Structure formats: structure tokens, C-alpha cells
Amino acid sequence: MSYKTLENLRVLIVDDQRPFQLLLKGILYSMGATNIAFVMTGEQALWKCMHGSYDVLFVDYNLGSGKNGRQLLEDLREKKLLHPAAVYMIVTGENQVPMVVGAIEAEPDDYIIKPFSQSVLRTRLVKIQNRKKQLAPIYQAMFDDQPELVIEACKQERQQGSRYHSLCGRIQAETHLKLKQYDEAEALLSETLSFSRTNWALLLQARLCFEQERYEESLELCNEAIDTNRYFAEAFDLKARNLMAQGLMAEAMEVISQAIVISPFSVSRQNLLMDIARDMDDLASLVQASKQIYEITRRAARQEVVHLLNYIRTVIDAASRSEELNQRNKYQQEALMAIHRAKREDTVIRDFDFDLFETLCQARLESLSGQQYLAKKTFATVSDRVTAQIEPEPDPENPDETPPIPHCAADAVLLLNQIGEFEQASALTQKLQTVSGAIDPILEKLFSEQQHRSLSRQASFNELNKQGIQLYKESNYEQALLRFEQALEVAPMNTGSALNFIQTAIQMMADPKRKKPLELVEKCRKTFRIVDNMPLPEHHKVRHQELLQQFNKLKEEKRYSR
Structure with missing residues (x-):
């Protein structure tokens, strides 16, 4: 040279x-x-x-x-x-x-x-x-994303006894693993390890064993690599994955925490920490990892708004799961601060309807504070925009243009489930599933966890509502009203159950022998607030109008004047 x-x-x-x-x-x-x-x-x-x-x-x-x-x-x-x-x-x-x-x-x-x-x-x-x-042919093939050419170029270089024999072996083995050519990878790695227990070969062999569910072998290789280099963060990552695969979550958390201390600036490492923390219900680690992913990616090439959204969603989810009031308030404040910071200084939200996302988050926070009606009212102000995300109007000038991913529709589902509007949440979820790329992996986990946590709540609601409908059919209005009232205690903003309650109350109010009719009138008025001026499915709109007319007619008869 x-x-x-x-x-x-x-x-x-x-x-x-x-x-x-x-x-x-x-x-x-x-x-x-x-x-x-x-x-x-x-x-x-x-x-x-x-x-x-x-x-x-x-x-x-x-x-x-x-x-x-x-x-x-x-x-x-x-x-x-x-x-x-x-x-x-x-x-x-x-x-x-x-x-x-x-x-x-x-x-x-x-x-x-x-x-x-x-x-x-x-x-x-x-x-x-x-x-x-x-190694120009190898680097060119890697640049061109042609893995088969990478393998062939590596083989030729190694056959010539190149001084870069070891590096070519590593690149070739990594490419075999990428293509899931496990037999070829194993043969190459076994040959390499028989001559020298190099760290790269140990890690790749450990990866191979992990992908083939040979967890004990993989763990041994990870430990050997870590013993050789205590700063080998990737070996710690793989060790944590092995422990996680075997259900040893506490041990996996200890190992991934060590990896984070060594090198915290890896998105995949922070995602692994999130997976482990989620399984262990470790809210603090979950929130911290999500925040770190957002911070890592803020200045990266893929300045995807989803990392910011998922951080805020994770904090709100942590607030909803916190049993201590102080901790819940802390997470709520963190979510608000993250939203305000993003609006003030984050360029990633420029091409995104962040105002809509903020409104839905605000509604979720209102619900967590016990302001269920206010949360539903807040949602009512943006429901049309949520629908427009799912069913966008085609652009006549660009008919083939792919519509943007409806990120905020997913947050609407989280909100609707939170306030007990299970039917609307389910209908919106079905629409979301038809949109390619609508839900990313972290959001999918938030959905799944929310659904799992609310299973007993939904089951209790469905049973109470079902009993109320049956009792109504039997003209047992007293008991039907009680069931619908209990159902609304479980899901305070549920439109269907609110209309069921109103319909039953009207039947009871129409009975001239009914005592304390004014109490029913007041209950009806309060329950109407759940549906008045709210976005409703068509069948609920029709029913709401019919019940409202019946209720007003009863009042006009002045049967219940004080």
C-alpha cells in the first residue's frame, strides 16, 4: 500500500x-x-x-x-x-x-x-x-442483498487460504443462518470450533441451537462466550432468550439487565427487556425500556412515529395497571409530559395527526381518573376522524396511493374497551384487521393484554346484560332494571346496556301503579347522558331516538310533576 x-x-x-x-x-x-x-x-x-x-x-x-x-x-x-x-x-x-x-x-x-x-x-x-x-466481491454482494452470492464469494476466498479465512467463515455462517440453512451453518461452525473457540463462532453456534430449540446447548455456548468476554452483550441477549424460552423469567431479567448495563443503545435489546418485563408484570422496567427505544430512534434513519406512540401507550397502560394511587398519578403525569414534549420539539410528528392521538390519550387518562362520561364525551369529538382513518376517502388525483396507517384507530379501541364500549371496540378491531400494517407488534401485545385483563369484566357484563334481557322478556322489570344497573357498574359507558336500562325504566314509568316514579325519571335522565350526542352505530341511533320520544311523551303527560 x-x-x-x-x-x-x-x-x-x-x-x-x-x-x-x-x-x-x-x-x-x-x-x-x-x-x-x-x-x-x-x-x-x-x-x-x-x-x-x-x-x-x-x-x-x-x-x-x-x-x-x-x-x-x-x-x-x-x-x-x-x-x-x-x-x-x-x-x-x-x-x-x-x-x-x-x-x-x-x-x-x-x-x-x-x-x-x-x-x-x-x-x-x-x-x-x-x-x-x-473482499470486494463479498462486500458488493452484501450491499446488493444477494445472500447466495455472499456465500459463494466467501467459499472461494476460504478455499484460497486467504488471510481473511476467519472473517469469511463468520460472514458465511451468518448468511446460512439468515437463510435458515441450518445444516450448512452447523457444518461450518463445527469445523471452526474444532480449531478455535472464537467468540463469533460460539455465538453463532448458540444462535443455531436456539433456533432449533436446543436450549441447554445454546446456554452452555453463551456462558462459554461470556466467560471469554464479560462485555459480550449479544451473548447475554441470547442467554436471556434461552432462559425466557424455558420459562425462567427471573433469571432472564437478571441476564438482560446485565446486557443493558453493558450496552443500552440497542433497540432489539430494549425490546427483549420489554418482553421479559411484560411477562413479569414489571411496569417500571417496561416503561423505561419503551422510553429508551424512543430515545434511541429519535435521531435514527427510521424516525417512525410508532416508537413515540408506543412509549406513551405503554405509560398509560402502566397507569391503568398500577394499584397504588401515587404510582398511577406518576405515570399519568409522565404520559402528559411526553405528549407535551413531542408537540414542542419532535419533528417526527409533522406528518402525523398527533392532535387526534393526544385527544384519545386524554380520554384514556380521564377514564383512569374516574371521569368516564367525560372520556366518552371527549371521544365523541373525534370519532368521525377515527372512522376516516379506517375508511379514508380515495384521492381522485392519486387513486393508487396507499393510505396512511391508521395508528390512532388502535388507540380508539383501547379507549372503548377501557370505558366498557365492548361492541364498538370489537367492530373497530375487525376493521383494523383488514388494514395492512395497522397494528405493530408492541401495540398488538397491548391489545392482547388489555383483552386478557378484561375477560372476567366482559364476562360479568355480558352475563348481567343477558340476564336483564331475559327478565325483561318475562316482564320482570324490577329485576331486569337491577341487572342493567349492575351491568353499567361494570361497564359505565356501555351504550347497549344504557339503552336497555332506559327501555326497562320507561316500561316501569308507564305503569300508573308505580310508586316513586320521579326516582325513575331522574335515573333515566342520567342514563340518557351516556348516549345523548354521542357517536352511535346505526341500530343504536334508531333505538335511542325511539326511546327518547317515548320518554318525552311520558313527561309531556305531566304524570310525574313534582
Whole structure:
């Protein structure tokens, strides 16, 4: 390799410290670089790469309040802005374990800690360039997402006795696993491990065993890898998954917590923590992991609003499940603060109807505070917008355009179940299921858990309502009214049961022998509030109008004047 390592190459320095930019520029000039660009932030670097190609990037890990070096790398890969021969080197003064491990897990081409000498930088850079050149067919096939070509190129390189024999073996084994070619992966890994118990081979063999439900073997391999490297966070992850698969949730929580301490900046790791915390009913860990996922992804390429929504949903769900009033209030305040913060500073909500989401969350919080009527009234103000999300009007100018995912409709279902409008929730859920991509995995779990927790509540409601209907048919109005009243105690805002109560009360009011009729009148008036000016299915609208006319007619007869 020529002494002029960077000659004729386009170089980008991403660092928010001007003195270091100038220092690194001097070093790079001595290595042959003449085409050097500078930016201060990850966002500026992304823009540069979208408008031009760079051969070598030197990126500081910590770039202030914007994207960090890891997030920038993920962005560039996501958008295919790093060509296969490009070198991405993280250059930073960070030496804390979470920072270092987090950066290494993103697999940059190299990671170098400040301060460093010119000779060290040159040696590391030349090493990377040699590898990129030698393995160009492999990197190109990986860039093009052609796994079969990756495997073939790796085989050829290994057969030639390449100095990169071990690296090619790792890439080949990973690709076999990705394609679920377990026999080929096992043969390659067994051969590798027979010569050397390298950590990458131990982890991949452990992954293979896990996917084949050979949990004890997988655990042994994970432990061996961890004994070799106590900062091997991915081995901790897989160990936790093995323990979880065997139902050992407390042990799994202990292990994943260790992994989080080592490297907290992994979305998949935080998702695993959420799964374990959910199974253990550990609300604090569940909320914290959800918040961390949102924070990790805020500056990432996939700035998906769903991470923000799921964080807020998880906090509200935790509030609904908290038995202590102080803890419930704390989660309610956290949800409100997250909503206000997002409205104030988060760019991810610009193309999303966040006002609708906020209104539905507000209604859920009102319900949790015991304000069931106010919650239903709040929903009434946005029900048409929820329906429009599920059944959007086609755009005549773009008839083939895919409609946006109806995120907020899912929150409407959570609210309706919460206030006891089970029929409307079920109908909305059925519509949601016909929309591709409407419910993401975390939201699906929230749905499932809410449904599971409310099974006994729904069963009790259905039984009371059913008994009331049967008693009404038998003209036993006293007992029917009692059952409908009890049903409304279980589901205070249920439209069907409210109308059943009103219908029964009207029958009793029409009886001239009835004592204390004014008490029934007042109960009817209060119950009408549940349905008056509320969004109702068509069959309930018709019934509501009929009952309202009957009730007003009875009042006009002045049979119940005080």
C-alpha cells in the first residue's frame, strides 16, 4: 500500500469540535488527502452523503444533541449511501464501556479512541483498505442483498487460504443462518470450533441451537462466550432468550439487565427487556425500556412515529395497571409530559395527526381518573376522524396511493374497551384487521393484554346484560332494571346496556301503579347522558331516538310533576 493512503479519495470529517477537525485535517494531508470536507453534526453529514459519495468517513461518536456516530452509520446503511469500498471509522474520546460496546455493536470498519498518533491511524486505515479490496466481491454482494452470492464469494476466498479465512467463515455462517440453512451453518461452525473457540463462532453456534430449540446447548455456548468476554452483550441477549424460552423469567431479567448495563443503545435489546418485563408484570422496567427505544430512534434513519406512540401507550397502560394511587398519578403525569414534549420539539410528528392521538390519550387518562362520561364525551369529538382513518376517502388525483396507517384507530379501541364500549371496540378491531400494517407488534401485545385483563369484566357484563334481557322478556322489570344497573357498574359507558336500562325504566314509568316514579325519571335522565350526542352505530341511533320520544311523551303527560 502506498504511503499516500488517502490520495485521490474523498474524505468527510464529522466532528463538532473545530480544533480537532483542524488537527485531523493536518494528519490526513500528510497521508495524501486533498479532498476533505467538514461537518459538525450527523444531520449535516447525512445531507452531504445524499448529495455526494465519500470514500472515507471519520466520525465522532458523540455529536451533541443530534445523531451520534452510531446512528449516522445506521442511517447511511439504511439509505444505501455507503458504497461497498467506503471506510467508516468512529473517532472519539469516549472510553466508557456502554459507549465503546454500543459503537462496536454497530460494526463500523474501525473504532479508534482519541488521542492517537499518525502512525496508528495510518496502520489501521491501511489494514481496512486492504481488507475491503481483497473482499470486494463479498462486500458488493452484501450491499446488493444477494445472500447466495455472499456465500459463494466467501467459499472461494476460504478455499484460497486467504488471510481473511476467519472473517469469511463468520460472514458465511451468518448468511446460512439468515437463510435458515441450518445444516450448512452447523457444518461450518463445527469445523471452526474444532480449531478455535472464537467468540463469533460460539455465538453463532448458540444462535443455531436456539433456533432449533436446543436450549441447554445454546446456554452452555453463551456462558462459554461470556466467560471469554464479560462485555459480550449479544451473548447475554441470547442467554436471556434461552432462559425466557424455558420459562425462567427471573433469571432472564437478571441476564438482560446485565446486557443493558453493558450496552443500552440497542433497540432489539430494549425490546427483549420489554418482553421479559411484560411477562413479569414489571411496569417500571417496561416503561423505561419503551422510553429508551424512543430515545434511541429519535435521531435514527427510521424516525417512525410508532416508537413515540408506543412509549406513551405503554405509560398509560402502566397507569391503568398500577394499584397504588401515587404510582398511577406518576405515570399519568409522565404520559402528559411526553405528549407535551413531542408537540414542542419532535419533528417526527409533522406528518402525523398527533392532535387526534393526544385527544384519545386524554380520554384514556380521564377514564383512569374516574371521569368516564367525560372520556366518552371527549371521544365523541373525534370519532368521525377515527372512522376516516379506517375508511379514508380515495384521492381522485392519486387513486393508487396507499393510505396512511391508521395508528390512532388502535388507540380508539383501547379507549372503548377501557370505558366498557365492548361492541364498538370489537367492530373497530375487525376493521383494523383488514388494514395492512395497522397494528405493530408492541401495540398488538397491548391489545392482547388489555383483552386478557378484561375477560372476567366482559364476562360479568355480558352475563348481567343477558340476564336483564331475559327478565325483561318475562316482564320482570324490577329485576331486569337491577341487572342493567349492575351491568353499567361494570361497564359505565356501555351504550347497549344504557339503552336497555332506559327501555326497562320507561316500561316501569308507564305503569300508573308505580310508586316513586320521579326516582325513575331522574335515573333515566342520567342514563340518557351516556348516549345523548354521542357517536352511535346505526341500530343504536334508531333505538335511542325511539326511546327518547317515548320518554318525552311520558313527561309531556305531566304524570310525574313534582
